[in-house]
Amino acid sequence: MLVLTRRANQSIVIGHDVVVTVLEVRGDQVRLGIKAPREVTVHREEVYAEIQRENRQAAIGPEVAFDMDLPLPTPRPPAKPSS
Amino acid sequence: MLISSDRFGDLEVAEERVLMFPDGLLGFPDARRFAMVDSHDTGMYFWLQSVDDPALAFLSVVPWAFFPDYTVELPDAEEKALGIRSEEDVLVLCLLTVQRDRGLITANLLGPLVVNTVDRVGRQVVLAESGYPVRAPLAA
Numbered sequence: 001m002l003v004l005t006r007r008a009n010q011s012i013v014i015g016h017d018v019v020v021t022v023l024e025v026r027g028d029q030v031r032l033g034i035k036a037p038r039e040v041t042v043h044r045e046e047v048y049a050e051i052q053r054e055n056r057q058a059a060i061g062p063e064v065a066f067d068m069d070l071p072l073p074t075p076r077p078p079a080k081p082s083s
Numbered sequence: 084m085l086i087s088s089d090r091f092g093d094l095e096v097a098e099e100r101v102l103m104f105p106d107g108l109l110g111f112p113d114a115r116r117f118a119m120v121d122s123h124d125t126g127m128y129f130w131l132q133s134v135d136d137p138a139l140a141f142l143s144v145v146p147w148a149f150f151p152d153y154t155v156e157l158p159d160a161e162e163k164a165l166g167i168r169s170e171e172d173v174l175v176l177c178l179l180t181v182q183r184d185r186g187l188i189t190a191n192l193l194g195p196l197v198v199n200t201v202d203r204v205g206r207q208v209v210l211a212e213s214g215y216p217v218r219a220p221l222a223a
Contacts, residue, residue, distance in 0.1 A: 039164070052110035058178040059111070
């Protein structure tokens with residue numbers, strides 16, 4: 001891991017077009033500003049970790065005895081698709 | 084194409100039912116190809132059987148049957164990566180977690196699978212700002 005020391009209002013550049021700026025440091029909290037192209041997704045790591053964990057729970061692996069006839073709930077009609 | 088699976092034995096799956104996830108699923112970066120297999124003949128539940136790992140499968144649901152107000156605001160980056168051209172070409176599936184001991188089935192609304200049905204390419208999308216839970220109980 002590359003370790004850099006930055007102060008408030010200083011930035012690092014990742015690649016050519018991602019800029020991470022330290023906006024404010026207060027106690028153990030750091031506010032970061034991130035400038036990135038629209039096609040780059042930026043999220044807190046916790047959200048990723050949470051979904052990874054849930055995916056592992058959801059995976060029906062060899063160790064899971066899964067009842068193929070598991071009764072699944074039927075929703076109330078109408079089931080309208082929308083987005 | 085013929086797919087071998089631990090759960091279903093050998094499956095003959097039409098090519099158009101095989102979905103490509105170039106980045107895999109979160110925590111499963113190598114699980115890139117899944118066959119969609121209807122479950123329970125409802126048109127809402129689908130097994131996603133890994134093409135490359137016979138032992139790996141997920142159960143998924145079309146979320147709107149249970150969560151009519153569920154909204155997927157696709158980030159620009161994802162829309163671009165998926166090459167989506169029209170809303171009609173989008174399929175959304177949420178992975179289900181079965182907690183047998185509690186008799187509870189929950190859907191992951193925070194990280195839905197969004198599929199471009201024309202190109203049959205999908206991505207697990209993180210709806211980070213949505214506030215949706217990873218475990219939303221399915222209520223009949």
